[in-house]
Amino acid sequence: MDATRRSVSLGLSALSLLGLTGLTALREAVAQEEAAAPPPPQTGLRFSEPRPFSFEQLVAQAEAAAKEPYASPIIRFDDILDRIDPEVFADIRFRPDQALWADGSGPWPIRFHHPGRWFKRPVHINLVENGQAREILYEPWLFEFGEKASFVTGLPEDLGFAGFRVMNKQGGGDWLSFLGASYFRASGEQDQYGISARGVAIDIGLPTPEEFPAFREFWIERAAPDNDDLVICAFLDGPAVAGAYRFLVRRPGAVTMDVEAKLFMRHGVQRLGIAPLTSMYWFSETNRHAATDWRPEIHDSDGLAIWTGSGERLWRPLNNPQTMMVSSFSDTDPKGFGLLQRDREFASYEDDSLFYERRPSLWVEPLQPWGKGTVQLVEIPTNVEIHDNIAAYWVPEVKTEAGMRFDLGWRLYWQDGIPQELTVARCVATRIGRGGVPGAAEDRDLKLFAVDFEGPSLEPLRKGEDVQAVVATSRGEITRAFAFQIVGTRRWRAMFELLVDGEEPVDLRLYLRLGDNALTETWLYQYHPFRFVAGPSGFGEE
Known part of the structure; x- marks a missing residue:
């Protein structure tokens, strides 16, 4: 600046x-x-x-x-x-x-x-x-x-x-x-x-x-x-x-x-x-x-x-x-x-x-x-x-x-919001954490993404419906991509893991789909690779 x-x-x-x-x-x-x-x-x-x-x-x-x-x-x-x-x-x-x-x-x-x-x-x-x-x-x-x-x-x-x-x-x-x-x-x-x-x-x-x-x-x-x-x-x-x-x-x-x-x-x-x-x-x-x-x-x-x-x-x-x-x-x-x-x-x-x-x-x-x-x-x-x-x-x-x-x-x-009402669900939260199975050997390059959506296209859906998380990345490997309804709400959460090496930014793209119909806006994110600080708490990054 x-x-x-x-x-x-x-x-x-x-x-x-x-x-x-x-x-x-x-x-x-x-x-x-x-x-x-x-x-x-x-x-x-x-x-x-x-x-x-x-x-x-x-x-x-x-x-x-x-x-x-x-x-x-x-x-x-x-x-x-x-x-x-x-x-x-x-x-x-x-x-x-x-x-x-x-x-x-x-x-x-x-x-x-x-x-x-x-x-x-x-x-x-x-x-x-x-x-x-x-x-x-x-x-x-x-x-x-x-x-x-x-x-x-x-x-x-x-x-x-x-x-x-x-x-x-x-x-x-x-x-x-x-x-x-x-x-x-x-x-x-x-x-x-x-x-x-x-x-x-x-x-x-x-x-x-x-x-x-x-x-x-x-x-x-x-x-x-x-x-x-x-x-x-x-x-x-x-x-x-x-x-x-x-x-x-x-x-x-x-x-x-x-x-x-x-x-x-x-x-x-x-x-x-x-x-x-x-x-x-x-x-x-x-x-x-x-x-x-x-x-x-x-x-x-x-x-x-x-x-x-x-x-x-x-x-x-x-x-x-x-x-x-x-x-x-x-x-x-x-x-x-x-x-x-x-x-x-x-x-x-x-x-x-x-x-x-x-x-x-x-x-x-x-x-x-x-x-x-x-x-x-x-x-x-x-x-x-x-x-x-x-x-x-x-x-x-x-x-x-x-x-x-x-x-x-x-x-x-x-x-507060946009002037036109959305007919699809909107993204309301994006979170990033350590990937892998808790308690297993840690791969510090594996990251877990959790992206939440809410809106009119999701409200009629019930738990267990075949909602798919459609994910794409500019580089690296996407694994374990899935979606589910958050308990006690009408929100749906998409989760996936990304394995990527190097420090160059990664462009990610995600939306939820039911059959041939897109249910949400398209989530775009530029991920800048980082590693969590080693230690029992995993707090912070390096």
């Missing part, structure tokens, strides 16, 4: 941890140089003079920008902003009574993020009414600076904001936030942040540095006077691409976002990631043997789900590998993909401050055919939960070149 990615993920994740538990992300002491200047009389938000705005104008702006060389934004007051680490950032609070639409005149109150160490580049934020845009002007007095942030003085009134967040109407925090590069996230139907999305990913998962285009300006408006929907437009800019985005945001409980994106390439890139998702996976029941934390599981997402263009349902449990891994799943016109949090049991996490069981899944549904390409999954090693180490996105097959235009649309669902 390159330094820029670590900075962004550390910034977002550390802020989340600070807000929920009071843990300190860094121990650098903040020098107390000056007392904060007293604020002037509060007179409400100030705006620039109005100017016409439409999404068509924004598209033309992005197209024109892509024909010009990229100009990196100038960072002013870098020394002050660099000292605003996560602890200090958490001590800077936007005044609630100064929020946009704080008086109830709009659908949701909107507060603004102050710039800081990992969010130095200012963004312009505009309010759109009746086709006229007015920029909301930054002023220091709009923020309350706590004791740790008392040194943040002398910043000008044209500094700009770092982003914004949409608040609940009756308190209880925010449910949507745009902050850092082109990152944004929603809290889903259980009001708990977790997974993030991005506008676009450039050259992600390559040995070369990843590029991070950023949203430079936003335009916010009420979608219609008779509902609470929001329209958020954004101008994206980076060395390789400029773009215009339009988000139609609805919150009927879960959060859905219709995304319209117009991308204009300044130059070709090796990998153009469309609808990128960013999450965290440290360990689950699958790799619990390698964990060092007392909690049973720690992850924002536990698997990648894909609904292929041909209608096949795929489930790929996530890994925390020793080195970065990129997996590709070729398809034509996929119906959807997403990083999901399937395990919704508190007992799986035992964390009553971070509430991993409440974190939303994020599903991507293309709104028009995307053609040929691949869903790619990036897994980056981590040994701590504050780093986002998982990414998933769509890569078009077409080679990108300077001057190319992409017109794309997709819908994002921030909710």
Whole structure:
């Protein structure tokens, strides 16, 4: 993981941890140089003079920008902003009574993020009414600076904001936030942040540095006077691409976002990631043997789900590998993909401050055919939960070149599960253990896999029915593959043993079948061979 990615993920994740538990992300002491200047009389938000705005104008702006060389934004007051680490950032609070639409005149109150160490580049934020845009002007007095942030003085009134967040109407925090590069996230139907999305990913998962285009300006408006929907437009800019985005945001409980994106390439890139998702996976029941934390599981997402263009349902449990891994799943016109949090049991996490069981899944549904390409999954090693180490996105097959235009649309669902009901059973657990007969001579290369499924296609079945576990492997030998109903439940479990040598990853494929009918989604797993530590307990690995 390159330094820029670590900075962004550390910034977002550390802020989340600070807000929920009071843990300190860094121990650098903040020098107390000056007392904060007293604020002037509060007179409400100030705006620039109005100017016409439409999404068509924004598209033309992005197209024109892509024909010009990229100009990196100038960072002013870098020394002050660099000292605003996560602890200090958490001590800077936007005044609630100064929020946009704080008086109830709009659908949701909107507060603004102050710039800081990992969010130095200012963004312009505009309010759109009746086709006229007015920029909301930054002023220091709009923020309350706590004791740790008392040194943040002398910043000008044209500094700009770092982003914004949409608040609940009756308190209880925010449910949507745009902050850092082109990152944004929603809290889903259980009001708990977790997974993030991005506008676009450039050259992600390559040995070369990843590029991070950023949203430079936003335009916010009420979608219609008779509902609470929001329209958020954004101008994206980076060395390789400029773009215009339009988000139609609805919150009927879960959060859905219709995304319209117009991308204009300044130059070709090796990998153009469309609808990128960013999450965290440290360990689950699958790799619990390698964990060092007392909690049973720690992850924002536990698997990648894909609904292929041909209608096949795929489930790929996530890994925390020793080195970065990129997996590709070729398809034509996929119906959807997403990083999901399937395990919704508190007992799986035992964390009553971070509430991993409440974190939303994020599903991507293309709104028009995307053609040929691949869903790619990036897994980056981590040994701590504050780093986002998982990414998933769509890569078009077409080679990108300077001057190319992409017109794309997709819908994002921030909710507990996927929006479409499965007609087949889904995978709910993947476990790996030592193979062989208990008490017999141990073969440390033999592993036993237990994969559990539940769902409508399995519920009518009874114990003893001839359900078969259909298993395939890219290398090694599969033995003793069978399936059975778990006692006292409607779940079915597939079990098999894998004997494989060497350290190269093994790609496994499994589903349950009754006669000629597939009963389950297809389980895909990339097994990284390991050996359990020798000893009477067999705990851990080497």
